[in-house]
Amino acid sequence: MAGSPLSALDVAFLCLESETSPMHMGAVVTFTARGPVDPAALTALLAERAARLPKLRQRARAELFPPGSASWAEDPEFVAADHIEHVRLSSLYEPDPLTAYASRWIAEPLDTSRPLWQLTLVTGLPDGKFALLLKLHHALTDGAGAYAVAAGLLDGVKLPERISPSRPIPAPRSTLDTVKDALGTVWGQANEAAGIASSVVRAARPPLSPVSAPPSAERRLGFVRLPLTELRQVRRTHGGTTNDVVLAVLAGALREWLVNRGQRADGRTLRALIPVSVRGRAGDQLGGNKLSGYLCDLPVGEDDPVERLRLVRRAMTRNKAAGPARGAGALPLLAGRVPPLLHRLGTRTAGLAAPMLFDLVITTVPVPPARLSIGGARLAEIYPFVPLAPRHAVGIAVAPYRDSVHIGLQANGEAVPDVGSLRDAVLKSVARLVDAS
Known part of the structure; x- marks a missing residue:
């Protein structure tokens, strides 16, 4: 069974x-x-x-x-x-x-x-x-x-329960009504998929990203810890969300990193895929993937840290106004509409085209602010890591916890043998933004 x-x-x-x-x-x-x-x-x-x-x-x-x-x-x-x-x-x-x-x-x-x-x-x-x-x-x-x-591995943490609100028993329906509803669902999903696919095609670019790399099994990790109080200070001064501030910090870090690698940064953007959960607060928190996403062009060509934040805020406001179910960033939703057999036949090949759509993934992992422990030992730091998409050089994951924001950097080890330079660039970027606030 x-x-x-x-x-x-x-x-x-x-x-x-x-x-x-x-x-x-x-x-x-x-x-x-x-x-x-x-x-x-x-x-x-x-x-x-x-x-x-x-x-x-x-x-x-x-x-x-x-x-x-x-x-x-x-x-x-x-x-x-x-x-x-x-x-x-x-x-x-x-x-x-x-x-x-x-x-x-x-x-x-x-x-x-x-x-x-x-x-x-x-x-x-x-x-x-x-x-x-x-x-x-x-x-x-x-x-x-x-x-x-x-x-479920931590001390005293209860797993979320699936909420099943009571509903009245529906009256019997005709077979014709059932078929109509089923066809309506399929038609709606097909229209949604077609809209996303059209956006994906329009968003595709030549794969000439400075952060793309030949495939490699080697990896390098970096850990960065930022004070949450400083990020909130920037947010209070310039507006936006803490997530906007983090994205602006990362844009500045990527600019510094590119320059240090001898690559041009001025006039350039790097496109980040930012996954968005669509599982809902009352959803099954233990279920499978329930994702959409936004595409955000990080203004790495802008040297002014405050202007970088303004540009990030504008881009994210536009994304949120459109919603996570529209645009090329909703690529995960499109993948969810494709029959499994097609994934078996062509997903790995299609994955090689990821650099045509985005340059890196930046994701945030939600961690509750309550003090966490295991076996009585207190949790001090939590650094998440996102898988590297094919031909990507860097992936970034963020986890706010207590008084800090923890950033996990994962890099293609052959393309980025010294991920410490990117870690240092993050620290320099946040310092510049704080000084400007």
Whole structure:
């Protein structure tokens, strides 16, 4: 018997998977322990909690009908401990062992014949800290759903319940009415898909981006932590949202980074795909991918940090006015309207055209402001990572938590061997914007 089906978008992420483009999300989360860390006890705690989460016990299974489709099925051989490992690092040979290890870790694809997740406990860090490194395949869920899954591993965090409002039992309907409704739904989805597809075609550009790169399995990670108070100060002075401020900071950082690489920045924009959740507040937070997106042209050609923020605000205001279901940024919605068989046949090839539509992905992962912990150890930092689209050099993920905004940088290791230069550019960009405020 088939389990819950993967959506067409879920299947698309499975089909995009390759040795040089693994489609898993990642997170490096550090914790401050009250005393010595017992790796065996913490690993056992994680395994016990993971075993209670249905999403983490399931693997994707191909179905005969509809052609190309798949469903989630309980893995009869599932053992949570098999997905969890412990690594002890040392700074004896590497000045920043966590970043170096995490860069190698994120590059390793998940085994798609098993439940699509992996957890690594990292000890041996300075100041009594330890880290949890989590991989979740994008076929399993999106960023919002990833936190809902990971929350089940934390202390005292209840998973959101699916809300099923009571409704009156409908009166019997004729077969003709049922068919009319079904045809109306199909026709509506077809019209929506045609509109998005038309926008995608209009938005396509020659693939000449300065941040595109040949495919590579090598990865480099960077961690950036920004004070939330400074970003809010900028927002109060110049208006907009905190997210607008972060995008303006990243635009300035990308400008600096391009210049340092000897590339022209003046008069140029870099187009970012900004995923938007469409699951709704009362939706199933543990469900699969429910995504749309905006395209935002980041003004990397503008040297004035305040003017960069104004241009970002204008672009995002225009996006929000149009809504997440329109425009070329709604590419994930279009993928959700394509039959699974077509994804099996052509998604990987179509994915190679990503640089024609956008230059990089910038996503925000929602994390609640409440203080979080695991095994009594307080969560200190959380750095998310978004998969690199084919031929992209850089992907950026953002997670606001407590008094900081954490930014995870993932780069194609061959194209960007020193992601630290981009990290430093982010810090310089935020300093310039704060000084101008």
